[in-house]
Amino acid sequence: MKPELILSLPARPVPYAVLGKPVGHSLSPAMQQSAFDACGLEARYFRVEVDEAGLERAVQHLRDVPFGGWNCTVPNKVRMMELCDQLGESARQLHAVNTVVNENGVLIGHNTDGIGWMRALREAFDQGPENLRILLLGAGGAGRGIATQALLEKCPELVIANRNIVRAEELRGQLQSQFSDGPLARTLKNLRVIPWTEAELEAALRECDLVINATAAGLDPSVPAILPARMIPPSVMVFDTVYGAGCAKLRQEVEATGARWTDGLGMLLHQGAAAFSLWTQREAPLEIMRRALASAFSASRA
Ligand SMILES: NC(=O)c1ccc[n+]([C@@H]2O[C@H](COP(=O)([O-])OP(=O)(O)OC[C@H]3O[C@@H](n4cnc5c(N)ncnc54)[C@H](OP(=O)(O)O)[C@@H]3O)[C@@H](O)[C@H]2O)c1
Structure with missing residues (x-):
């Protein structure tokens, strides 16, 4: 979706997203949605097409809804560092953010890559x-x-x-x-x-x-x-x-x-599983996520 549509989303089911450009090919929605569903969590994971120029405004919208958290992919991982309220150790060490947790309005940036x-x-x-x-x-x-x-x-x-x-x-x-x-x-x-x-x-x-x-x-x-x-x-x-x-x-x-x-599919799976655990404080259902990723990947190549 385009960033302008973010504000039209309800706060329930709790929204999550991947922010990038291009983002249409991302396999994260299938993988993360499978994990939320398997754990019985009321959540919905979206793609938001946004680059660095539009990131600050999009993040404000994500706060306003509010989203539970999000992933960042190319080209947003470095700019996202500046837009977080706090950085976890992994983000400070890797100098980039690929996962944001919204903890009661405080945005905490992490890096699970x-x-x-x-x-x-x-x-x-x-x-x-x-x-x-x-x-x-x-x-x-x-x-x-x-x-x-x-x-x-x-x-x-x-x-x-x-x-x-x-x-x-x-x-x-x-x-x-x-x-x-x-x-x-x-x-x-x-x-x-x-x-x-x-x-x-x-x-x-x-x-x-x-x-x-x-x-x-x-x-x-x-x-x-x-x-x-x-x-x-x-x-x-x-x-x-x-x-x-x-x-x-x-x-x-x-x-x-x-x-x-x-x-690199294994790397994608494990960074996603680690992000899921940061958002939910639960162990990720790894095998379910792996299967969802594999079938989304096959469908993307069909
Ligand atoms: N599996 C995963 O979860 C995952 C996660 C992140 C990235 N990746 C993959 O990692 C790759 C790099 O991503 P990135 O974020 O690091 O991109 P990036 O910051 O744009 O860096 C691109 C890198 O590729 C090099 N490169 C580009 N074309 C080349 C060529 N023809 N010959 C030799 N080197 C070339 C660049 O070298 P120069 O500096 O000389 O241009 C640079 O080192 C991508 O293909 C992406 O698919 C996978």
């Missing part, structure tokens, strides 16, 4: 970042969240590569200033940036356990797979944050080598 990634990683490969030497491709919003969570989990080595190396260096600088004074200072020693060249990537791939694709490269049909099979050692695990058609080319290359692979 990092935890969602970590839970999906454990589920897919039965291992966590604390044991894995990681090569992270991408230094945008998703890359930043994953890099932060990986350091919080004390991953033994984190190598960041981004097409535009300046962005990767900026991310490294931000992580260093964020963590250099605290208990994570030691993990920073093994944080490196490498140039986006075939030779550098190939060398880093030989020495990592997990490679994460947090780039949007796969979303552009004209771009070839970011890693060809010949560069991928069969021993690495590949976590692609993208799902659907956008991850098909990389998947094909990875599968040709016999390496293990997972897509």
Whole structure:
């Protein structure tokens, strides 16, 4: 819906939403509605199409109704930080908000992307970042969240590569200033940036356990797979944050080598489950949400 329609909604069933642009493709409504329904909660989850320019006004409308909470997706996660009354620790650590809880008129911003990634990683490969030497491709919003969570989990080595190396260096600088004074200072020693060249990537791939694709490269049909099979050692695990058609080319290359692979649907599921728990103070009905997500995903591809 357009933001102007928000004020026409009743306060019951309690409304929730995902705010983004584009947002029509979002699978969150199916997944979150299934969870509310399964728990017998009187709630309804909407899509609101809004970008940063319209976000402040839309948030005022969401307060007025009032909504119980909302998710933020591209491009609103950073701007939303400024519009919250308080920030939880996860939002401060990841410098972005993907979940807002409206606690009696006080908007509290959280970020469940990092935890969602970590839970999906454990589920897919039965291992966590604390044991894995990681090569992270991408230094945008998703890359930043994953890099932060990986350091919080004390991953033994984190190598960041981004097409535009300046962005990767900026991310490294931000992580260093964020963590250099605290208990994570030691993990920073093994944080490196490498140039986006075939030779550098190939060398880093030989020495990592997990490679994460947090780039949007796969979303552009004209771009070839970011890693060809010949560069991928069969021993690495590949976590692609993208799902659907956008991850098909990389998947094909990875599968040709016999390496293990997972897509971004698990991350989407687990960030959503964590958001649901923040709103409702309940454990999320994970398997119901997983099924709803899978069927909405299949329907979106039909
Ligand atoms: N599964 C989930 O729950 C979830 C959550 C969030 C994001 N994601 C996925 O993560 C991806 C990145 O999202 P984001 O929010 O981080 O976007 P973003 O902030 O716009 O960053 C885009 C990233 O992709 C890189 N990139 C774009 N085209 C490329 C190409 N042709 N070759 C190499 N690198 C390229 C950019 O590099 P430059 O800096 O050089 O431009 C940058 O690192 C998206 O595809 C999204 O689907 C998934």
